[in-house]
Amino acid sequence: MKLLGRLEVRDSCGELITIRGDVARRVLAYLLLAAPHVTPNHRLIDAVWEGDEPESAIDQIRKIVSRLRRELPDGTDIIRTEPGGYRILLPPEQIDLVVWREAIQHSSLLIQEGRRREALETLSQGLDLWRGRALADIAGHPFAAEAVALHEERSSALETWCQLGLKELETSTVIARLRREIHQDPAQEKVWGILIRTLTSSGRKLEAIEEYNRMRKLLAGSPHATPPMPPTDPHRNLERPVGSRPVTPPHRKPEPPRPLLPKGSARRRVPLWIQELLRGHEPLPAYVLDGHWNVLHRNQAMERWFPWLRGEGTNLLSWALFSPSARTVLHAWDEHAMVYLGIVRNALREDPNDPFFNSIDADAVKDPMISEILARDDVIDVSSRSGHHFTLSLPQITPEPINVVSHVLQPEGHRGMRVVILTSPQTPSEETSE
Known part of the structure; x- marks a missing residue:
């Protein structure tokens, strides 16, 4: 079961299983996001109808869950009815989101133990699970908030990967990975920033400026991006290496509004x-x-x-x-x-x-x-x-x-x-x- 991209379900042979209907896909996605915990009925109803549910909402949820049990491999066994809700039970390795979060936790422990190379490999395996933006084909509340949170997790992990990679790998390898990430999903403001800083710190300032200009053009028309507006001088922050503390750029001294209005x-x-x-x-x-x-x-x-x-x-x-x-x-x-x-x-x-x-x-x-x-x-x-x-x-x-x-x-x-x-x-x- 895959959430790190479009929702995908595959059988034991790797064959794609089609889950018909937007409502059924939303219910399945929400059960997987909560796994292995119980998802209350009212949360499922909110996930499907976003506060505009029909009177028959609870009956429709039951029918959807019944259909999912028929369509999913071993569906009767993996979707359990609990008091007031449902739970999906799968081995952790069968849900990419669970594997991803375990990779993040394990890499953090490895870093604390000084095993940077192993941490780098673990993070690489976790990042390789991503196929695009999480929940890319499921819109609306609460999935938008979940997608944003997962995107932040991924950006933070990638920054950690770069910090480790610059110590353990060739700089060109790190830059190549960043460019692959951007090619996969151009609307990643933080990844662009990491690439630009990495190019700058390795002496490739002209490339950094070119990437900055390319970033602005691409993200200006992206419906997913939060437009990346650097400090007033777009290249001032590019001098700091990845992993160092951000340096607050010197801004103009605050001025009173002009013309100044008499107080009150x-x-x-x-x-x-x-x-x-x-x-x-x-x-x-x-x-x-x-x-x-x-x-x-x-x-x-x-x-x-x-x-x-x-x-x-x-x-x-x-x-x-x-x-x-x-x-x-x-x-x-x-x-x-x-x-x-x-x-x-x-x-x-x-x-x-x-x-x-x-x-x-x-x-x-x-x-x-x-x-x-x-x-x-x-x-x-x-x-x-x-x-x-x-x-x-x-x-x-x-x-x-x-x-x-x-x-x-x-x-x-x-x-x-x-x-x-x-x-x-x-x-x-x-x-x-x-």
Whole structure:
């Protein structure tokens, strides 16, 4: 039984067994994820219907389990009925997820004992079990969270493998393995980072830069990737060898939002009816901007989704263009930057002496990633945008990317003030506390 890729079931001769129906595959996958423990009925129901179960859900689960027992080799013996649920019992070596986790634990013990070569071989065998992204063909809650957790396990194990490999193997062998991993699944941000650092530490800096540029192009269009936005200088961290402690890159000294608003003035400028409008838009974010992109007011959802923007006087444009967090949160960040730079350019055409937009423009030229966009002449010249579709990565809210649309309203009688509300067809459940 295989979970480290697409769900696969094979018989003792290695022949593939077809499990018909998405519901049956979800039940089997959840039983295997919990093995050898009991899976309660309510967990299976949630895994299949995600909170929208029919009244006959428990009867349907029984029928599905009965069918799985008929379709699986020795199914009657391996799927056991327990009080309130079911358990799947298989020898550990027959579930690739169990073999993988045993390999991780065993390699950790070997490292503690100083047996690095054996640990390296054990990790290699474990990594060879992967055939792509875990649970690649099973979408939705709770499988998305499980897939993310397994992906993190794999990335961590691969980094350990590289640390051991650089001591026990030729560097070229380590680099070849990393490139094979990326070829198998290009949407692996951490693996790209390991490859780039390994190339740099071995003196192959030009290749490292080429891989970095290739990574950005490939991951910009990936639906699975959390866009890898390095520090402002994309090559600053490449100098540290694998296994050393990350060096926090020197960022620009935090500046007060420009232009600086008098303390306590922002919220007083927002009429009560607009404040109530924002509050009524929960659980989705809504906020109010002035003409220089200072956040005058926000609802609580805005603070949960974007904790980096808490505090009075935060400037949204400065955050979106220059903050490392924005380059992680905003999928295809460079496309956003093109639009924001166009807004700056348009504003300076209207008022060439505006100190705020002149300051943003000057900072943009100094930023290597933004100057690269300027050099390509990819700036999209607009004055504003409304009805804009984009994707966010907010792991504190949900492990899955969130698709949203921004809508801009301009209240009558409040010149320069804009109310922005975000809508989404997939409102995430917010289980994290503030």
